[in-house]
């Protein structure tokens with residue numbers, strides 16, 4: 001089976017490539033933005049037609065949530081038009097598509113874990129563009145897997161690395177304690193995507209690690225595992241204003257996985273321990 005991974009130099013792209021390389025029957029095509037710009041319709045159609053993958057896994061996205069608030073056109077081009085181009089190109093050759101999406105398609109205003117059957121209501125440009133990406137993929141290719149994740153870390157830039165770096169130059173750090181979510185390792189997400197594709201289990205899925213915490217709790221756990229002595233103090237979102245509004249309670253329940261293929265993700269504490277060790 002031939003698998004095209006777009007955005008292969010990002011956190012998730014790298015982990016998927018690592019895991020697929022272990023599988024002898026898989027032929028991988030890995031593209032970075034310089035090889036294939038997903039927002040360019042002609043590039044996408046000719047690349048996909050020439051290479052004829054069986055599955056396209058789209059890991060490319062504009063993930064800088066605050067930047068999306070000002071670079072709106074760019075956000076729509078990468079997060080909505082890009083997936084649309086890939087979905088149409090895949091459909092024309094009978095290929096499947098995996099589109100990775102986000103908890104930001106929800107408002108996160110309700111204190112309840114969210115399933116795939118709950119109401120979507122994005123608050124930010126990032127969330128809106130990612131939602132359009134989901135809709136366009138669903139409309140243009142029936143053989144789709146839409147996988148929503150959150151608070152992702154792996155091989156690349158992420159919250160975990162930022163906090164460790166900040167601890168090197170600060171004796172005290174204030175971290176937001178009124179936003180809840182689930183830190184998720186790219187290892188767990190990639191394993192789940194591979195399983196969904198093996199099972200041909202099409203549809204919309206939530207995939208985060210298990211449990212929940214605030215950014216403050218998460219930082220405390222990172223520092224505990226690493227033996228970092230920097231003091232962590234809780235603060236409010238109000239004290240740490242950002243251009244894009246963050247959801248307050250953004251805990252996803254992997255309900256469709258529970259009901260179908262099975263949920264193979266680990267508790268978030270186990271996954272972060274393995275990542276840091």
Ligand SMILES: NC(=O)c1ccc[n+]([C@@H]2O[C@H](COP(=O)([O-])OP(=O)(O)OC[C@H]3O[C@@H](n4cnc5c(N)ncnc54)[C@H](OP(=O)(O)O)[C@@H]3O)[C@@H](O)[C@H]2O)c1
Pocket residue numbers: 006007008009010011012013032033034036037038039058059060061062063078082100101102103130148149150151152153156157
């Ligand atoms: N990170 C999170 O916390 C998080 C949370 C929820 C959902 N997600 C979703 O999970 C998926 C993977 O995220 P990630 O953290 O692995 O992302 P990432 O590390 O930011 O990687 C995204 C990759 O996309 C590439 N890219 C951007 N524009 C492109 C274009 N026009 N054509 C081709 N490639 C392009 C980027 O390349 P350049 O660096 O060269 O621009 C980058 O390598 C995304 O769909 C994201 O929306 C992430």
